[in-house]
Amino acid sequence: MILIVWVVVIFISTILISQYIKTQKREDVAIAFYVLFMSMSQILAAKMGDFSIGSFTITAPVAVLIFPFTFQITDIVNENFGQKATHRMIFIAFITQIFMTIFIWFSIEMPGGPYWGVDDQSYWTSFLGSTVRITAASWIAFLITENLDALLFAKLKSFTKGKHLWVRNVFSDIPTLALDSLIFVSIAFGGVFPIWSIIWGQTLTKWFFGVMDTPFMYLSRGITSGKIKLDELFAKVSLKGKKER
DSSP states (O other): OHHHHHHHHHHHHHHHHHHHHHHHOOOHHHHHHHHHHHHHHHHHTTSEEEOOBTTBOOEEEGGGGTHHHHHHHHHHHHHHHOHHHHHHHHHHHHHHHHHHHHHHHHHHHSOOOTTOOHHHHHHHHHHHHHHHHHHHHHHHHHHHHHHHHHHHHHHHHHHTTTOOHHHHHHHHHHHHHHHHHHHHHHHHHTTTSOHHHHHHHHHHHHHHHHHHTHHHHHHHHHHHHTSSOHHHHHHHHHHHHHHHO
């Protein structure tokens, strides 16, 4: 069920981003989704999820469900607007994460109201306090791996002369997702959880979801290049619906 919902969410996100890029020739919506996914990743990373397959145990932060898609968005922007625009988007997202951490700190330090008990404050501090550490770890991993991904994608695009989209999508994501797991888990959970099993579990799940998003890259390119004409498709569906009535 979770996988089905994941596919639907990524499918809709890809269509919205790509159609906007096609019609407006701008990356605004891509940046908005990028910031959203980045912010939610910081919060969801506070929970460890069980991604085990049969007897093979895999433990990783729940954020792996959406974080790999941030790399797809960097690839979409890189594909359509180039490396410079991609680095600009990464910088914008980084600034928003700084402000998010400050706002979280505000909420922790602000005295609770008369109905806000000690247990409430303890839970709030425990949950969001860990988010601050997770966000700090994410900053370091984020700045290194997202920029590296943008660089690798651009180099692979040049190397393949713009062909074989799956090559630059997969082979820019695989090394950077592994490096991100190593840096992020070591800083965020070192001394709290056994990190090597988490690094391995997070890397495997990120690779899975990272490879899974490859068809969505082709969907995005089909929309932005005009090969997939959504407006005509919607018009045909609408016309068919009216005739059936």
